[in-house]
Amino acid sequence: MSTSIPRDGENTLNEPCRILVAEDETLIRMDLVEMLTVAGYSVVAEAKNGEEAISLAREHKPDLAILDVKMPILDGISAAQEIISIAPVLMLTAFSQKELVDRARDAGVMAYVVKPFSINDLVPAMEIAMSRHKQMVSLADEVAELHERLEVRKLIDRAKGILMAALNLSEPEAFSWIQKAAMDRRLSMKEIALAVISPTDAPER
Structure with a gap:
């Protein structure tokens, strides 16, 4: 009996991966949601700030949370510290300073993408984030x-x-x-x- 390998945009049950998107700039958020939907992902929730992202993550329990670093009320890295226990986190940033990367890593962020990006940049980073998170969960269980x-x-x-x-x-x-x-x-x-x-x-x- 053969086992099918999930394609991009699918989880291990061959269902569309459920994504939470948190981005305070409306146009960027809309473009990102469209990009993910066309690629076969299911965007289950959209947030405009870090606080809202945490609430929606708890409600929807997505397969992955994509967070912008710079958001009002609560920034993406602070939100990631709460969300990481629910889902893996991919960070979007316009900067690639070492200090920012170190903060994101310490918060448990599994991968990050520097703006501007295309779907070809995003998908591999998403898959890496979800794969690393799965490995971490498996290790914690062991x-x-x-x-x-x-x-x-x-x-x-x-x-x-x-x-x-x-x-x-x-x-x-x-x-x-x-x-x-x-x-x-x-x-x-x-x-x-x-x-x-x-x-x-x-x-x-």
Whole structure:
């Protein structure tokens, strides 16, 4: 069974990528929206300032947010700091100073494009931003999973120590006791370990 590769403008479900555009200059925003629509993207929200961009990002949860750096009320980089937990951010800027690039990077911006730009400049940067964000999310998930495994292992080791002392068991026997208790009660080994360590917190089944 073959798996189709998403084309430009499509997400992994082969649906149009949903884009939030934030640009305070109306004509530039209209041109950008038209450019994206023609390229096959779906612009789900348009903002005129950074504060509005944050609100719309929370409401629509887009696949990508494209923000202009210079916007009233709240600038694009400040808005990006809030939006980055919702969607990857691509920054539009008329400047390419190192200080600005560093601020954008520190805010979590995945890519940026210098004005003036064409759709040929924009699309690769958009794809890079979304790809990098996906990698970061995947890495964060892996780290969280490893952390959880480590915490469970620590709990099981503590529970084994208690069982070894209380029931005069060897370490393998204590581990087998926890395994069997988990299977018999249809609980996780973490739940059994917690019950051994703190019986008052034992889950009811």
